[in-house]
Amino acid sequence: MSHPTIYLGLDVHKDSITVAVLPAGAATPSRVDRLSADLAKLRRFCERLSAHGKLRACYEASGAGYVVHRAMKSWGFACDVIAPSLIPTRPGVQRKNDKRDAAQLARLYRAGELTVVRVPTEAEEQVRDVVRCRETFQREILKSRH
Numbered sequence: 001m002s003h004p005t006i007y008l009g010l011d012v013h014k015d016s017i018t019v020a021v022l023p024a025g026a027a028t029p030s031r032v033d034r035l036s037a038d039l040a041k042l043r044r045f046c047e048r049l050s051a052h053g054k055l056r057a058c059y060e061a062s063g064a065g066y067v068v069h070r071a072m073k074s075w076g077f078a079c080d081v082i083a084p085s086l087i088p089t090r091p092g093v094q095r096k097n098d099k100r101d102a103a104q105l106a107r108l109y110r111a112g113e114l115t116v117v118r119v120p121t122e123a124e125e126q127v128r129d130v131v132r133c134r135e136t137f138q139r140e141i142l143k144s145r146h
Contacts, residue, residue: 009106
């Protein structure tokens with residue numbers, strides 16, 4: 001007997017992770033929880049949920065990087081990183097609520113309406129960090145000359 005798929009929408013921030021749990025057939029998330037940014041707590045949360053079905057998670061690409069993606073992948077859970085600029089939005093609706101953002105991510109992910117970005121390898125990410133650091137120094141040098 002195969003387990004149903006459970007979709008997770010993660011709203012990842014530096015201090016917290018808001019998780020919306022959307023079972024395959026449900027119209028609304030069955031629960032929305034706010035966890036601390038501790039990866040051990042996220043792992044325990046996911047392991048408890050995985051007893052009820054196969055997990056598929058997603059979160060927006062942001063300054064938080066790809067730490068959550070790499071951790072979930074190493075734990076054996078499917079996790080995608082979504083392009084935030086390509087998330088469909090309705091005109092006039094401002095997304096400033098973590099719980100609403102997480103629920104919307106889960107719904108759109110289940111519907112297949114989100115665009116997944118390629119996650120760079122750790123080596124590529126380190127090179128990109130060095131390039132960004134160099135660009136920052138160049139801007140600062142130019143600024144100090146003026």
